[in-house]
Amino acid sequence: MATVQKDVVSFQHVSKVFNGETIALSDFNLSIDEGEFLSFLGPSGCGKSTALRLVAGLGNATQGTVKVFNEPPKQIVQNTNDIAFVFQDANLLPWRTVLDNVLLPLELRGGNKKEQKKEAIRVLEMVGLKEHVKAYPRQLSGGMKMRVSIARALAAKPKMLLMDEPFGALDEITRQTLQLELLDIWKKEDMTILFVTHNVFEAVFLSTRIAVMSARPGRLSSTIDVELPFPRQLSIRTNQKFTDYVDVASDSLENSSEQRELV
Numbered sequence: 001m002a003t004v005q006k007d008v009v010s011f012q013h014v015s016k017v018f019n020g021e022t023i024a025l026s027d028f029n030l031s032i033d034e035g036e037f038l039s040f041l042g043p044s045g046c047g048k049s050t051a052l053r054l055v056a057g058l059g060n061a062t063q064g065t066v067k068v069f070n071e072p073p074k075q076i077v078q079n080t081n082d083i084a085f086v087f088q089d090a091n092l093l094p095w096r097t098v099l100d101n102v103l104l105p106l107e108l109r110g111g112n113k114k115e116q117k118k119e120a121i122r123v124l125e126m127v128g129l130k131e132h133v134k135a136y137p138r139q140l141s142g143g144m145k146m147r148v149s150i151a152r153a154l155a156a157k158p159k160m161l162l163m164d165e166p167f168g169a170l171d172e173i174t175r176q177t178l179q180l181e182l183l184d185i186w187k188k189e190d191m192t193i194l195f196v197t198h199n200v201f202e203a204v205f206l207s208t209r210i211a212v213m214s215a216r217p218g219r220l221s222s223t224i225d226v227e228l229p230f231p232r233q234l235s236i237r238t239n240q241k242f243t244d245y246v247d248v249a250s251d252s253l254e255n256s257s258e259q260r261e262l263v
């Protein structure tokens with residue numbers, strides 16, 4: 001069995017201050033191993049997106065160190081395709097077809113066009129959109145647009161997928177379907193996933209570990225190992241163990257906001 005690479009992401013005493021006054025993160029410490037599905041869970045404004053953006057090399061820590069694969073994130077982003085980002089908004093180019101949207105990052109990278117098309121079709125098939133390669137974004141539902149966005153991120157074969165509330169704007173049924181599909185993709189593609197959410201059920205359902213954050217300033221208040229077996233089906237939500245994890249995560253969220261009020 002291949003050995004798991006430790007600490008593929010590490011935050012060491014990281015602070016992030018915007019405009020010299022908004023403390024988004026304060027003394028934030030966390031290490032993430034290869035293959036984890038780690039969710040950042042916390043109330044609005046607690047710095048979840050800020051933490052994820054630092055991993056993507058979008059901005060610098062004000063203090064402390066963020067490393068990805070033992071390198072500064074910007075270096076990894078500039079020199080490799082190891083990290084891909086999926087935002088809440090699918091951000092598709094309206095004048096390009098589904099296939100051409102997925103091909104875009106591959107085209108920018110250069111290389112064999114035939115291979116690129118093959119890879120784009122493979123990932124579109126994986127997200128269930130093989131029949132819609134010629135469609136334009138305006139012809140797609142919100143869930144389908146998000147699938148294209150995920151396919152576009154996967155096309156570059158990243159080792160790590162960063163997802164910032166990707167299902168936040170979707171209806172509950174679509175959200176659940178995409179959660180199942182995402183777990184499937186995570187296993188098939190053998191990736192590390194960092195996922196931002198403020199939904200406790202989503203965090204427990206998807207994650208191997210949850211990093212619960214507290215706000216003002218954004219700190220790590222606890223981490224929870226979710227030892228529910230994979231593959232996970234939607235029916236797991238009615239299991240006592242699932243409910244117990246939801247209670248633990250909810251309590252942790254509540255405690256972190258109480259601590260905040262006491263400060």
Ligand SMILES: Nc1ncnc2c1ncn2[C@@H]1O[C@H](COP(=O)(O)OP(=O)(O)OP(=O)(O)O)[C@@H](O)[C@H]1O
Nearest residue numbers: 018019022024043044045046047048049050051198
């Ligand atoms: N570019 C920026 N300039 C100034 N302040 C910012 C910037 N980005 C984030 N902030 C502030 O930093 C804090 C943390 O924001 P962040 O978006 O990381 O939180 P979040 O937990 O992801 O919130 P949400 O769940 O609402 O998306 C907030 O107070 C926010 O207003």
